[in-house]
Amino acid sequence: MGKLTVTRTERIHWGDCDPAGIIYYPRYFEIFDRCTTTMLEQALGMTKHQYLIAYDFTGHPVVDTRARFILPTRYGDDVVIESTIVALRRSSFEIQHHLSKNGNLSVEGSETRVWVRRQSANATSIKAHPIPDEVVARLGGR
Amino acid sequence: MGKLTVTRTERIHWGDCDPAGIIYYPRYFEIFDRCTTTMLEQALGMTKHQYLIAYDFTGHPVVDTRARFILPTRYGDDVVIESTIVALRRSSFEIQHHLSKNGNLSVEGSETRVWVRRQSANATSIKAHPIPDEVVARLGGR
Amino acid sequence: MGKLTVTRTERIHWGDCDPAGIIYYPRYFEIFDRCTTTMLEQALGMTKHQYLIAYDFTGHPVVDTRARFILPTRYGDDVVIESTIVALRRSSFEIQHHLSKNGNLSVEGSETRVWVRRQSANATSIKAHPIPDEVVARLGGR
């Protein structure tokens, strides 16, 4: 099957930028997190609030991430992020993000996320759980 | 010369955490950024506001970063971050961060930063610049 | 003249919410700041980056703000914010924000902002400056 790719556009805001006038780099990871959520929301046809309930899980926390910052962005810039699932395993998946400004690749990011469930009511005791077959299918299959 | 290591303690706050009750992972990069600033402030004996003026440069933006999230942290946790300079080149340097909670390694991060100067009054046109010899010496030398 | 009103829609994201599952309230002020920027961008027909240069000023910092939080919002909610200029003085202006979710007023905010210029190259020495006549006219006049 083909790889699932989702495109999202974001505006860089004044409050995302630092005294050098460019984006404060941790904000890129917030952008990537919104992109991954958008991908799952589009694939599953519901909001994150709904899909956490529907598939009875706690979330898909990042366990490994990397980013290369190639060109700076600043407030007022509209950027386009293309997010692609590049690996889909039993209880984890990998996403690549390409962020462009005016058609020029500005940031490359990648992340590995794990499908987790709370083991009990204790919020910090979470454990990897197999990704449901239906989700795997909607994300493009293994 | 020995490698420069700086230790910083941070409390994880309620507002740093997400609905899963654990830290929202982009916040770790804010923590790492504060650690790198602390390292430079301690090595140079002045605040960032002062050292940007003293060495006439715009900043030390990250061009590449990676992090592995091993154990979750949540609000109320006090974490210890050990930051070490692992490479010091002509106009860039590399730092590794080890974040522990109760003595257990929870996050490993690394980053490459470039010493940059604005080319003109235009805030987004920045260019790599050699790290001053005095700074290199204070950071432990090449 | 009629009062200028601008409407903006925002999605509340996972990373905007706290362990109680609802939005972390400082995020509302980030939303309001984006709304005020949007209002000025629409009225002046350029981005904030462009209008700071075009009118040669440093910004429009908030000097007084108040907000009432009536109904909680959470991730996945789409909210509508109506922002209205309610006062336009020599060097300051006042904006009211009404944020609704599903047609129900959820937050009411107000803010007073001052038009400021840097007195010199020193970033923290800023001073109120008369709002240019052209800007006053585009914002609906006094």
Next chain:
Amino acid sequence: MGKLTVTRTERIHWGDCDPAGIIYYPRYFEIFDRCTTTMLEQALGMTKHQYLIAYDFTGHPVVDTRARFILPTRYGDDVVIESTIVALRRSSFEIQHHLSKNGNLSVEGSETRVWVRRQSANATSIKAHPIPDEVVARLGGR
């Protein structure tokens, strides 16, 4: 009884500041939120994670807040915040924050918070609940 006052010191960081070089004002509300948590933690002798469990409630969300920004702060500044409980009612309380830099009052903030409990497992259905007598006593009484 005397009013409870708690003092906290914070450093303003690079990532808290905007392209004007001064703090991005929503960050002040994050500071105030940490101050209120610190006050409760000191009064109750436990972390927020612990006191939410010990007193079986969901949180103390802000329902009304106001702030006046008198003097700007920027990265590298160390500020002192004095937080005082000025009203303690059946299920709500009011706090005033005075933030100073080098002894000069820079920001004044006030907030009203409600003691709430989740009505069920549904995270957004929360309801005001009487503040426990023990908490009232530790906060200085009515």
